Amino acid sequence: MVALLFMATAIKYIDRNVLSFTMIDEGFRREMLNVPESSPLTADLIGRFKVLMGYVDxxxxxxxxxxxxxxxxxxxRVLVKKGYSIAIAIWSFAGIATAFVSSFRGLSITRFVFGFGESANFPAAIKTIAEWFPKKERSFATGIYNAGANVGIMATALIVPALIIHLGWRWSFLCTGVLGVMLLVCWRLIYRPLASHPQVSAEEQQYIESDHAPASNNTKVPWKNLLKTRGAWAIALGxxxxxxxxxxxxxxxxDFFNSNEALETKLDLTGLALPFIVIYFTSDLGSVFFGWLSGKFISMGWTVNKSRKVTLLLCALLVVPLIFAAKVANVHLAMVLVAIAAAAHQGWSANLFTLSSDIFPKRVVGSVVGLAGMVGGIGGTIFAAFAGIILVNWGYFPIFMMASASYLIALLIIHLLVPRIG
Structure with a gap:
């Protein structure tokens, strides 16, 4: 199950990140701005492109x-197999449709549909982890499948620039969209619920269910009442x-490595593979390590409360040096600072997701993760809408400054809302 979720998350991130590489291709920029080959792409046009891409995002x-x-x-309500199948189909065909757009309006529509379908990944994955793993192993399992995100991004950095250079930017969306269709077939063939899986013995099922929460914590929580619980808001605001x-x-x-003014060396499509492999391989290690570390603390006798929050604190502190990344001139040093922050984020994410199954019964985990993801998406929407404007007017430093403080603020809020977990 972890391998299947890992593959699904990797393909989801391949489909998702095609646009981030395509957006620095000159042909794509001209197409979206409706600028002919005979006219130059001026600084004003590129600035307008970035602002409009912020709105698309x-x-x-x-x-x-x-x-x-x-x-x-x-x-x-419909369970994981059917619900996730529908979601994969939506995002895959929206990704393919992106190959045929020729304007920012068309791009906004396909990305809207794509985002709606892709949103099911983490609710489905966390619900599957809660079903298939005892509590002491969930953060590690989450860390492993969550590492698929970084593998997907690394694969994108290796494959998509070559597709754009040799075949054109439209083929990058076509080819990666087909991967999603292949994932849909694999999901339908492989996934089975724990209770009906033919290869799970009674002993294995007993082990998986060995540390269910006490009965008082298994009381059914109606979805509409999640908004009234401090635990749901702790995860959501995190x-x-x-x-x-x-x-x-x-x-x-x-774009940061391609255009940040502080960098002495700028990278084009052909030079992005190495930094992205380093950044997202490191973030893979962070996802797995901090997922393991939280479980290790529990096995040492720490409470769930202490183990999760100490791990979250370590992750938050490792993001702080990111503030310097926008000002350094050496591209390799910038790459290292971003890599450390990305690794810390993935460790943070693995443990934050696991909190939902620590605090709530399995039957509502999908709804809790969905609510939290919606609130996170609202934050992302606000951030994205202003990102292009900030970058055009003030560069990357204000963005990285906000990022360096965000995790510590989030941890403080989590602790105030849920002083004790478990």
Whole structure:
């Protein structure tokens, strides 16, 4: 199950990150701006392009926010196999349709639909992890499948620039969209619920269910009442402050290495593979390590409360040096600072997702993650809408300054809302 979720998350991120690499291609910029080959792409036009791309990104994230809560609720009702299948189909065909757009309006529409479908990934995955793993192993399992995001981004950095250079930017959307269709077939063939899986013995099922929460914590929580619980808001606000940072990396890092004024060396499409492999391989390690670390603390006798929050604190502190990345001249040093912050984010994300299954019964985990994802998506939408304007007028430093403080603020809010977990 972890391998299947890993593959699904990797393909989701390949489909998602095609645009971040395509947006630095001159042919794509000319197509979206309707500028002929005979006319130069002036600084004003490029600035306008970045502002409009910020709005396109906001469209994606707004749909992601809406979809997160609706898909979480939907998956809790129709169960994981059917709900996730529908979501994969939506995002895959929206990705393919992007190959045929010729304007910012068309791009906004396809990205909106894409974001709505893609929003089901984490509610489906977290619900599957809650079903298939005991509490002490969930953060590690979450860290492993969440690492698929970084593998997907690394694959995008290796494959998509070559597709754009040799075949054109439209083929990058066509080819990656087909991967989603292949994922849909695999999901339908492989996934089975725990209770009906033919290869799970009675002993394995007993082990998986060995540390269910006490009966008092298994009381059914109606979805509409989640808004009244402090635990749901702790997870939701944790994502509100930190999801926009990760999404900013996914959309704008190619542009950062291509155009940040402080960098002595600028990178084009052919030079982006190495920094992206380093950044997202490191963030893979962070996802797995901090997922493991939280579980290790529990096995050492720490409470769930202490183990999760100490791990979140370590992750938050590692993001702080990111503030210097926008000012350094050496591209390799900037790459290292971003890599450390990305690794910390993935460790943070693995443990924050796991909090939902620590605090709530399995039957509402999809809805909790959906609610939290919606709030995170709202934060991402607001951030994305202003990102292009900030970048054009003040550069990357204000963005990285906000990012360096966001995780510590989020952890403080989580602790105030939920002083004790478990």
């Amino acid at each position: 906001a469209s994606f994230k707004f749909a992601y926010a809406i979809g997160f809560v609706l898909m979480g609720y939907f998956i809790d 994502k509100f402050f930190t999801d926009p940072i990760w999404w900013f990396y996914l959309t704008w890092l190619p």
